[in-house]
Amino acid sequence: MNEKKEFTVKKERNTSIDLLKAIAMFMVVILHTIKYGLADVEFVKASKIVCDVLQGVSIVAVNCFVLITGYFMCDTTKINWGRLLRLWIQVECFSIGMYMMMCVVPNTGITFNVTDLIRNAMPLLTNQYWFVTCYFLLCIIAPFLNVFINAVENDEYRKVLIILTILFSVIPSINIFGDQFGTENGYSLIWFCILYLIAAYIRRMDNFISTTNIFFGIFLSLTVINIILRIVGDYVPEIIQVLIRNSAVAYNGSIVLIMSVALFEYALNKKTQMSSKVTKVASLSFGVYLWHENNNVREYIWNQAKLSNVADNWLLLLVKILGVAILVFTIGILMESIRRVVIYGGRLFKNYGMHD
Incomplete structure (x- = not known):
């Protein structure tokens, strides 16, 4: 039956x-x-x-962030200027703060000048952070996407998603002639939308599959395939390498x-109640x-990490990659x-992120 489902409010x-x-x-x-x-x-x-193993497991990170955003913002009807202001302040603090910090750190090659300060004060316009730029724009247009979401019936919605997925995921996955549709390998507002x-x-279909093990099985199986493709990618013709990428x-x-x-979906259906520390860290x-x-x-951090010193020892490399990542985190x-x-003023753990 052609119908719409109302978004449910999740209090817990x-x-x-x-x-x-x-x-x-x-x-x-x-x-x-x-x-x-x-x-x-x-x-x-x-x-x-x-x-290859670490990258194969981790490649889902950015997509998951945007999926979380879509799930929790799809019932909004107005631009959340408060969210955007908080995001802008956060980005400004880090953009200007990191620049000023590196100006006083020895041997970085960064010295203070007004032009660079102005550039760092406008991170969205200078694309200092590609993700932030796309996310900021997504927050602005989200209410207009929601107008479409709330107006369309389930069958039409499904058809639209199938068409968009074919155009911007399936075809780019098998297209060896370049990025013809402007998805930029997912580094784009189009893909975020x-x-x-x-x-x-x-969210609308309210988790149409209830067995969490199915989702985890799919994730695990495709992760193994992803890793295998990355490993064999060094030994196949260039055209196959393009398809793998x-x-x-x-x-x-x-x-x-x-x-x-x-x-x-696995995380969404798991619904395991954990320590409040998890929420605070998130x-x-x-x-x-x-x-x-x-x-x-960026360059200073990774030069200091000196990972290349252990590149010839896989175990030491694994330990150092994880150790450096934990330290950076x-x-x-x-x-x-x-x-x-x-x-x-001390409101440390108020959630200003993508899952309000």
């Missing part, structure tokens, strides 16, 4: 989603640790496999999309991204904690 907080947020941010750090800390490094085979619509559909590495790749939705986790992915800090949590206390 699902701390499994908070845990997913924290884990997803740690996954982001893992991805950046490998991407920047081991750039242009020649690996022995075992070390390369370690990186599609994830938003998928999450809203999940499109489907298993790009955020909008079909394999990555299904992995992301499965993990999100609410602070966005600061982890803002500090370590800052343009002024912890520093980000502490920085955001301090910022909250300074800016909001």
Whole structure:
């Protein structure tokens, strides 16, 4: 039957989603640790496999963040200017703060000048953080997406999602001729909007599959496939390498999309009540991204990590990647904690993130 389902109001907080947020941010750090800390490094085979495994598991992180956003924002009817203001203040604090900090840290090559200060004071316009720019724009257009979501019947909604998924995930996954539809491997507002619509559909259908093990099984199975594709990617013709990158590495790749939705659904259905500390860490986790992915800090962090020194020993490399990621994550949590206390006068654990 052609019908719409009303969004249900969930009064009890699902701390499994908070845990997913924290884990997803740690996954982001893992991805950046490998991407920047081991750039242009020649690996022995075992070390390369370690990186492939870590990246294969972690590649869902960004998609999960956006799915969480879509799920919890799809019932809004107006632009949440308060959310945008809090986000803008948070980003400004880190963008300007990291720049000023690096100006006084020795041997960074960064010196103070007014032009750079102005550039760092406008992180959204200068695309200091690509994710923040896309997320900020998504928050602005979300109420208009919600007009469509609330107006369309279930059958039409399903058809729209199928068409969008084919156009912006399936076709790019098998297209060896380049990015013709502007998805930019998932680094785009277009892809964020599609994830938003998928999450809203999940919310509307009220978790149409109730067995959490199914979702975890799908995630685990496709993660193994993702890892295998990454490993064999070094030994196949270039055209196959392109297909692997499109489907298993790009955020909008079909394999990555299904992995992301499965993990999100697993967390959504798990509904395990955890310690309030999980919620507190999750609410602070966005600061982890803002500090370590800052343009002024990024190169300094990964140069100091010196991961290349252990690239020829897979076990030491694994331990160091995880150790560095934990350290980067912890520093980000502490920085955001301090910022909250300074800016909001001690209201440390009010959740200003994507899962309000």
